[in-house]
Amino acid sequence: MALLCAAVFALSGAGDPASRFTEVGHQLMCICSCGQVLLECNHVGCPSSDGMRNELMAAISRGDSDSLVEQSFVQKYGPTVLAAPTTAGFDRAAWIMPFVAFVLGVGVVVLVVRAWKNRPEPAIADGLHPSTGAEFDQFREQARKETDL
Amino acid sequence: MMLGFPHMAQIGNYALLLALALSLYSFVAGIFAIVTPGEMSERVGETARRAGIVVFVCVLLAAVALVTAAFRNDFSIAYIFHHSNRDLPAPYKFAVLWSGQEGSLLFWSLLLSGYGFVLRLRYKTDPRLFAYASVVMAGVQIFFLLLVNIAANPFGLIDGPPRADGSGLNALLQYPEMVIHPPMLYLGYVGFTVPFAFALGALIMKYPGEKWIRITRRWTMVTWAFLTCGVFLGSHWAYYVLGWGGYWGWDPVENASLMPWLVGTAFLHSVMMQEKRGMLKVWNMWLVFGTFWLAILGTFLTRSGIISSVHAFAQSSIGSWFAYFLAITFAVFVFFFVKNHNHLRSEHRLESLISRESSFLFNNLLFLLLTLDVLWGTWFPKISELVQGNKVTVGAPFYNRVAVPVALFLLLLTALGPLLAWRKTSFESLKRNFKWPTILSVAVALFVMFAPQSWGSIFGMRPWKDISYFYSLMTIFLSSLVAFTVASEFYRGGRVISEKTGQGMFASMVQLTHRNTRRYGGYIVHIGVVLVMIGFSGSAFNQEKEMEMGYGDKMDIGSYQLVCRSYTQDDNANQFTEWAIMDVYQGGKKIDSMTPQRIVYHASNQPSTKPDIRSNFKEDLYLVYEGQNDKGQPVIKAHVNPMVIWIWIGAWVMIVGTGLGLVESAPAPVAVRVPKVLERASATPVVTGD
Numbered sequence: 028m029a030l031l032c033a034a035v036f037a038l039s040g041a042g043d044p045a046s047r048f049t050e051v052g053h054q055l056m057c058i059c060s061c062g063q064v065l066l067e068c069n070h071v072g073c074p075s076s077d078g079m080r081n082e083l084m085a086a087i088s089r090g091d092s093d094s095l096v097e098q099s100f101v102q103k104y105g106p107t108v109l110a111a112p113t114t115a116g117f118d119r120a121a122w123i124m125p126f127v128a129f130v131l132g133v134g135v136v137v138l139v140v141r142a143w144k145n146r147p148e149p150a151i152a153d154g155l156h157p158s159t160g161a162e163f164d165q166f167r168e169q170a171r172k173e174t175d176l
Numbered sequence: 177m178m179l180g181f182p183h184m185a186q187i188g189n190y191a192l193l194l195a196l197a198l199s200l201y202s203f204v205a206g207i208f209a210i211v212t213p214g215e216m217s218e219r220v221g222e223t224a225r226r227a228g229i230v231v232f233v234c235v236l237l238a239a240v241a242l243v244t245a246a247f248r249n250d251f252s253i254a255y256i257f258h259h260s261n262r263d264l265p266a267p268y269k270f271a272v273l274w275s276g277q278e279g280s281l282l283f284w285s286l287l288l289s290g291y292g293f294v295l296r297l298r299y300k301t302d303p304r305l306f307a308y309a310s311v312v313m314a315g316v317q318i319f320f321l322l323l324v325n326i327a328a329n330p331f332g333l334i335d336g337p338p339r340a341d342g343s344g345l346n347a348l349l350q351y352p353e354m355v356i357h358p359p360m361l362y363l364g365y366v367g368f369t370v371p372f373a374f375a376l377g378a379l380i381m382k383y384p385g386e387k388w389i390r391i392t393r394r395w396t397m398v399t400w401a402f403l404t405c406g407v408f409l410g411s412h413w414a415y416y417v418l419g420w421g422g423y424w425g426w427d428p429v430e431n432a433s434l435m436p437w438l439v440g441t442a443f444l445h446s447v448m449m450q451e452k453r454g455m456l457k458v459w460n461m462w463l464v465f466g467t468f469w470l471a472i473l474g475t476f477l478t479r480s481g482i483i484s485s486v487h488a489f490a491q492s493s494i495g496s497w498f499a500y501f502l503a504i505t506f507a508v509f510v511f512f513f514v515k516n517h518n519h520l521r522s523e524h525r526l527e528s529l530i531s532r533e534s535s536f537l538f539n540n541l542l543f544l545l546l547t548l549d550v551l552w553g554t555w556f557p558k559i560s561e562l563v564q565g566n567k568v569t570v571g572a573p574f575y576n577r578v579a580v581p582v583a584l585f586l587l588l589l590t591a592l593g594p595l596l597a598w599r600k601t602s603f604e605s606l607k608r609n610f611k612w613p614t615i616l617s618v619a620v621a622l623f624v625m626f627a628p629q630s631w632g633s634i635f636g637m638r639p640w641k642d643i644s645y646f647y648s649l650m651t652i653f654l655s656s657l658v659a660f661t662v663a664s665e666f667y668r669g670g671r672v673i674s675e676k677t678g679q680g681m682f683a684s685m686v687q688l689t690h691r692n693t694r695r696y697g698g699y700i701v702h703i704g705v706v707l708v709m710i711g712f713s714g715s716a717f718n719q720e721k722e723m724e725m726g727y728g729d730k731m732d733i734g735s736y737q738l739v740c741r742s743y744t745q746d747d748n749a750n751q752f753t754e755w756a757i758m759d760v761y762q763g764g765k766k767i768d769s770m771t772p773q774r775i776v777y778h779a780s781n782q783p784s785t786k787p788d789i790r791s792n793f794k795e796d797l798y799l800v801y802e803g804q805n806d807k808g809q810p811v812i813k814a815h816v817n818p819m820v821i822w823i824w825i826g827a828w829v830m831i832v833g834t835g836l837g838l839v840e841s842a843p844a845p846v847a848v849r850v851p852k853v854l855e856r857a858s859a860t861p862v863v864t865g866d
Contacts, residue, residue: 035300056569064572066720067420112556117564121556125549126576132541140534145456145527154268173675174668175608 028143044087052083053095056110064110079104184245186236186252187332192282192331196321199314202227206311213333216551225296228310228430231292231317232286239273242330248273248530252338255279255330261344263750263778267355268345275349275359277479277494278330283358283454284475285320287366292317295370305388308377310372319501323854327494347775352416357409360431364403365471370434371396371443372468375461379512382519385450392464393447400440401834407433407828419785419800421720422814423823426575426843428483429555432474436548440467442543449536452598457520457552459540465509471549472502483558526796535593542586549578580647587654587709590702591661612775613660620777621653633717633734633818644716651713662699692840697837704833705825714819715796722813724805725756734816736797737761741769743810756801756810760790772801772812796820 048056049066057068065083068076078099086096100108112118207223216721242255246269251257260269274283292313299306302829324330371392378388410433415423424430443463449456477483480495526533544576553570561567595609629636672684677684689696721733725740732738743756755773759766770788777784791799798815805811 035416036422056571063425064421067422105566107569108246110569111573112560112570113534117560118568121552121560121568121570122578124552127757128548128552129582130544136537136541140526140529141383143522143533146525148435166291171608173672 047087047093048084051096052080053086054093054097054110055079055083056108058104058108178260184241184248184254185333188241188331189329191234191238191241192321192329195231195238195285196318196325198227198234199317199321202317203314206314210307222329224314225299225307225310228296228314228317229291231314232289232467235282235286235289235321237322238331239282240280242282243270245275246270249342250338251342252333253330254332255333255344257334257339259342259345261342264345265350265750267352268350270642271349271355271358272345273360275345275354275693276330278324278328278332278614280358280362281320281324281328281494282330284316284362284366285324287362288313288317288320288369290618291370294389296371296460300712301391302387304381305374305377305383305391306379309701312376313369313371316373316505317320319497323494323497325740327497341352344777347777350777351413353409353413353416357406357413357504359406360402360409360569360675361406364399364406365433365436365475366404366466367395367399367402368440368471370399371464375464376509376512379461379509379516379520382516386454387703389447389450389460393444393451395448396440396444396464396467397599397834397838400437400444401831403433403437403440404827404834406831407437410826412824415662415820416787416789420799421718421787421800421817422715423820426572427555429474429478431550434475435474435550436467436470437551438543438547439463439470439553442540442547443467444805445543446536447542448855450532453533454523454826455522455524455533456536457522458517460661461513461520461771463540469502469505470551470857472498472505476502477554483554490710498586514573530596530603530606532593532596532598532601535589535596539586539589539593542582542589544581546586547581550575554665576644583652584647585653587651587658587706591654591657592701592703594665594699595661609664610661615656616660617653617656620656630735633713633719633816636716642716646714648713655709655713658702658706659733659734662703665699666696666839687842689836690839694842695745695835697835697839700833700836701830702833704826704829704831707822707829709826711819711821711823711826714817716820717818719816720813723809724809725758725812726807726809730811731814733814734797735762736814736816738799738811738812738814740812749778753805753808754801756812758788758799758812760797769800770797772799774801774803793821794818 033078052066053064055065057063057065057066057073057079059073061068061073065076065079082100083096087097097109106113112121112141114122205220205224209217209224212220231622242253245253245256246260247266249256249260249262251260255278256272259279260272264272272279274280292310295306295313296310299310373393374388374395377383378392410430411423414425440449443460444459446456446463450460476495476498480498482495513798528534535549554575556570557567563801566576591613592610595606597605611617624635624640625637627635634648635654637645637649639649649679666685666688667681668679669688671681673687674681674684676686719734721731723729723731725731725738727740729740730737737757738761739761741757741759743754745752746753747753753773753775755771758770758772760768760770770790772788773786775784775786776782785802787798787800789799795816795818798817800815802811802813
């Protein structure tokens, strides 16, 4: 699975103009306030999406890289034209926070598990003999046989 | 005003004012009854309970008044003028109740008082706990009634003379699901107040034992089912109405419904820990509070205008009301938690990392992580504006990158968790339980990878070509693992009963399910989740194409060829409609005709599209009438969306599974001989799996 992941990350990104148009088009927002990704704008009579799509197609046909296309759109329409925050400046916080939360969360769970495991055994009243479990072995074996696939 | 008839606005206003007064009484008298011992306080408590019941009657009267005003076309009421018109079909006139800000708040109050009504009728289940919960419900009710009486009154009159006709309902809301989706969603949102009321009540009174959590769990399951319905109905509505070919846009309002759903789901899992092992008590308290608080936060987001959304109500000043309410509820909860948390100590220790307890811990971690990711993504545009002075967009690319991997881990846990035993699972047992499901799941994944592409878009996929293909394959593999582990549970349990009773396999599985409806109902919910995830996995292979189409023009997409047979238009009292008639061919043979439409509603002059969708188990062919070119020819956008139907099927399965989980389990007919040693049981009880 690790090799497959590596292959995915290494090989994804390259593509013909049509697939680049689709990929980059899904990284941009339509500015007509529909709240939709550019290629999914469903605003009937949208005054913006056709023009933006033509611009995108022209840029890709020119051979502009993805980052250059995105930069030119940001310069023209503002940072909200990108469908996701960048990885520069404060925008980086958008991407870092989920990762930090995951690490912290795992840390908390590990601490909780350790705390639970280290709890003392519950006290047993006089006269009681806790079962060791050995007397249940035959029932366990029976259950295993009856439920084995 | 209709001569000889009372004005609905007057009835509504008086009813809401009376409801507010009774809620205040119910709250104050309820507190008095709780804190003061003696027979008189019991009587006062009973009057508080009855006052709470009458609140429902008053709010219902107000809601009936508003709906009646809509049906009477009483445009002297501003709300009716803005959200209705004479030619609006009857179901949508009924839905006017929840289609605008003020009406939806009245609707919220109605549902809240309805839940309170049921709770107060069932008080004999545990009179003291229900008394506390009733006070909490009254407190929340006071807030919403203050809103509809003061800040968002649905019965405000229009300035000047009454208008002859109204503005009509938003075009996008004129769809049958408009009648169902908001009520389901609101039943979910509002319903989470009840578990919160029980939790806060149990915390305040330092409730002994776990009965309160069992009561709370059942209410939460019902509420969760409604919210699940509401969320999927919203997705279905977006898919069938909005015409962009998708069902989830990560819009803030959509996220607002997802967050309490995620936390509520976490609670429904971790509550089992508290019931079975007396663990996670503090955590569950916070989960229940978090679910309620996120539901209110979601409402705050949609109504305050603080975050832009195409779904949001018009901006108003009530955002600050919700902000104060959120702060007050948080402060009250924290106060009582700090004061009384000592009685929430866990009773048992963890014996092994490979146990159901651990799996629930990680399950909760992942649900909370997903919630945090969604919350962070929803708020980040505002945070960015505050910090660096400009807004950014946080859309699907962000959520796909952060949420999808977490969801896949959750799916893995869904497969592993149910087959882990409480307290400890041996490695041998793990290998035994997962061997065949894993082998079969790998086989399914390989089959999907190497099957011919002609069988469907998802077949023959090459996961190394694109990250979305990889996620799709992992979804299919993990979904298969869940399905096979669930199937093995039903099969193994059914086989044991079949051998003991001589019944057929199916009858044995039914009996198995009936003996533990909660467990096996939960398994069916998991199957529903699997079907939904399989539906999502198809989105990596969506295709779309747009073309201007004159008479006889053709468009090829996927395995289909579309031919424009004709296009025309129609005009009636309510709307002007344009549509195209498209013949659909596959393999050279005509298989269907489809009619995507574009509609303009006269009252509001709002255009909207009405896509036509041809669904089968493999894929949806989705056609949208985008508009017309200069020659008056239609511009048609076609999508091929694989596996979408499985999302809706999966949602139904989830609801059925939840319903099954609410049915009382039948007692086992077979007598169990318990060894004598258990009669002098150890302090650590031996528990069986759920």
